[in-house]
Amino acid sequence: MVRRMGRWRSAGAALLRVSAVWAVATATLVVLSLVLPAFRLQSADGDSLTRVGLTAALCAGFFGLLNALVWPWLVRALLLVPALALGSLVFLLNGALMLLALSAVPGRGQAGAGTAVVVAAATSVASSATGAFLVLRDQGATRRRLRRMAGLRFGRPAPVPARRTAGVVFLQLDGIGYHVLREATAGERPLMPTVAGLLARGHRLAPWRTDWSSQTGASQLGILHGSNADVPAFRWYEKETGEVLVSNRPSSAATLQRRAQLRTGSPGLLAEDGASRGNLFTGGAGQAALVLSVAARRRAGQRSRAGYFAYFSDPAHAARTAGAFVVELVREICQSTRARLAGVRPRVRRAGLYPLIRAFATVVQRDVVTAAVVGDILNGRGAVYADLVAYDEVAHHSGPRGRDTRQVLARLDRCVALILQAVAHAPRPYHLVLLSDHGQSQGPTFAAAFGHSLEELVRIGCGRPVAGVPRREESGAEARGVARAALHRPEEPAEPPERGAEPGGATAPVVLASGNLGVVAFPDIPGRAGREAVERRYPALLRSLAEHPGIGFVLVDDERHGPVVLGAGGAEHHLASGKVLGADPLLPFGPGAADAVRRTAGFANCPDLVVNSACDPESGAVYAFEEQLGCHGGLGGEQSLAFLLAPPALSPPTAEGELVGAEAVHRVLRRWLAESAAADPDPAAHEARGADRL
Template structure:
């Protein structure tokens, strides 16, 4: 009797060889780990190799029984419960195996726990070294997850209860958008030309994709860009943090409570991800049906996100990321020490909270890739995910420094991982890679001038604010003790080299004449400061930009007197500033640091060597990598324009209804463009 295709596939020599290789590798890894662990444990009597081999078998047996049960528990818990339970999963397997060891070499719970933790750490490091630092094991685990998701989906759709057949790749189109946070277009091009980004470099050199620059405008921040890209509403956000006079509240866009309020303002039900899309790791949801690790939704993935549970339970998931993340802390300490020894400038402190950000960003990256893999297996039409690794490191190291470039190289590897996972996807996903802004480098404002911008403002307004502490104290005594503390009469909120200054005692936006009446030295003093390049204020005839040397530029009509303060900021500066003046809750004064005309360095008002938020340098030069056959129909000036372009592509792919009933020739892409898109999708490759 002839064997069925499923049986032949199951016992094909490639699959059998792969299973044998995996079993042997696992056995060797466990043997080495157990041997080293027992050798390191004080007071543990040595035994022969037969006992150790027996313990290897016992570990495998316990893992085969216990790990699926723990996975069910993790899946049921979801969220933080899954994370906490996932931490102990691998340790629990090792503790049970060592406790059942017939040789009874380790006694007592504290010793068992210590030995188990050491074994888990050694296993993670050994697996990483066995893969030569690659992501092969991670890919295999993700593929296993994706196949399981697709088989369960097939059963729910009325398929057989059990099948040996490998799910076929999907043929319907899908869109996967990966945001590489903070990567400037010139930095990306330089890294590709240097040969440091093999995945993106191959796409560009093969002609499957092309890269273009898009202009973020002001503010050049993630919340503003994502408000535009995902919702087409960037003018709702004037900076990373701002003050709202109507409510008396300071809004910070990466604070979940504030982000939820902001998203309610942004959403009109027509966001980029409205038609069954998924948001992963973003600031806002884009009206997605599913939001995972999205700040505005302030929740970890729940029980329905099996990818979250599988990542937490897998020895190649959370445990691997945790161990390698700790290694990142030591790497960061070493890199910071090298900067100090070489007296590299500009530089800032890289200790404190930033040390925790390095392993956290690595963990978040791997979690995000696992969640993307699961959603690709589910066949959702559109996925948008933000990967923040490069941006976090570049803030403290510098956007083009070696450690930042290594983070960019690791993100390029993640694109390769997604490429390899595409053969398990339920759709034929096309990939778009973009950034939300760039970064500009420079010594900070405080490093250059010995004082912060807040201190400069306080000095320039001192005569008018001398009585403020007493007045505030009196007002505080009248307030509800549970209410928020009173706001200072003059508030400075900085985002990179952009700062918004608010006269909080006025419930409306204050014009120039009233500011000068209240604080006569403020505008002129700020404009004359060597660390400040622009001070923008509303006037009777529209907004006016003041700069050094008495330069004045009337933004509405473009009339300039004295040295033009906008020259150093490029040809789009006037339009950027005018658009920014129309943003909700913009400051009474908008202050932007000076920019060096030779080096394009800026002076961040925060303690960041790489910054973004304002104008100057590469911070407004974002990038967009897209299939070469796809047409860009307009000037990508601002994140709202990128939103419209992505929506156009979704319509072209048949994933979104057109926004307009009729279109003229050339305004819309045609389905025939997909036929010319030979390899623009994620091209599958096999291990």
């Protein structure tokens, strides 16, 4: 009897919600008909308010019915359309459905094509917001709302696992350093209250030190696939193939993933019932969406853009995201203009495509990846790894602690809150692990501080002309590669080495930047060019680099001593023996610098020269070789200190000492997955935790 009464109450609540949403949609249409000149809900000779309201109610009802029955099939028919183009088509198709709904009321509803798009978007958003508000205290309705957000509207509920072992969600907050997270969760009114709440409930926050190449390509490859050997930078030149590999280029990401899998003999961290969302690599997951390394694949479950289609299966999502996208565009224009007028220094150029890339990273990618993770949780998937790139993209141009980046941190905290809400409605318990792949270091760009780029400095050291050489504005931000994949755009071709510019038709050195890390390759010198070979061909180059005030040290291979680090004043650090001549060039970069550089020096594809910018040991300021105010990629400052935040139910990351390297993080995450699979949590405790999180 009690169960029957409960079903009647649920049905009654559902009927009330439908009625309320219908009423709001009707009111929205009436208001729009009064505001928009090209939109009418009455006949030419005028109708009473009652007739107008009846017309609006009929249009709203028919429009809602079309959205429920027709819309998912329209989206499915557009699977070959580029993902972000689908976001635009959503408005046109929704407008077409509105025109169809208006035509169902003969002789009354009238609107032009453009007006119908506006009316449809406004009605969808109003209806969705009303529905979300009404389900706040209804657990069943909240679960259905989360499923709709994840594109699971017509899917069956996920089966409850026979053993209620916990799944694990690894959420990567790209580029947020350990110290930045601590500051954002401190105080009475923390910037990230949800994450601060996790810490208050006993979650452990631990730092981990990145490899020398402190960037997403190296870190995420090591975390997801257990090996990032032979990844010396974000971009580098390989002599064997004559190609430039760039971590955020789909073909390069696929190559790096394949190499890591061959080296480890394992498909990756997520091979067992896993999902990869918004990453550079799959981690061996059977379900991958918005992942660059599979951007060109068409296998079931392996379409990189599949998450966009699930998200846009609800037209209200498209309207809300488009509105937020425009707001973010305006926000960036206002913030960059204010910084320019105030004479803020240091500052980098924020024009061109950057406002669009920022809006994509902080709105579209964030919303779609979060929705995909919610869907994985509600489907009971065993392991999920997702990357939110918003902070990293904004920090590159506004600095790690700028006002702009603080706003992004607050919005990322709301994503964490939404994921925790989904955990409370999941068919199994979940552990949520937050982590980052690196931090960010701030400082003026190398070109702004010294009037020339690293490439120009190398040319000067080689005795080559600098005049007339265009200055590149490379960016190591992952969001650009993700945006190109979402648009289904072909990847940017790598620039071939400049041939025939030297006497005898020799090939010019290849100079590439990765944050404050630079690599130099000499294509005409077979194998790895040693110190003696470089000095014979370019006698002034090594000293020009090592003595420059913006250069911290230069790594080169010495025929007698092995890998050697060169510094100013003739200083040298012989990595093989540990012998130091003069002042140690690695001393300003911390006690782990020698080990990190020695590891990279042992890579089979280590570039001929690897250059790290100087670092102020007190402020941590570095000089980016790219156009970035906040940068990462080398040593110096906070870029090398990332974080791990895990629940107390999982073992501590290390028994003692410091966690060093992405491969070590991979081993920790594997251990946590094994612990979660072995444990059999109490279902009642899971329900209690879910209620607490809400």
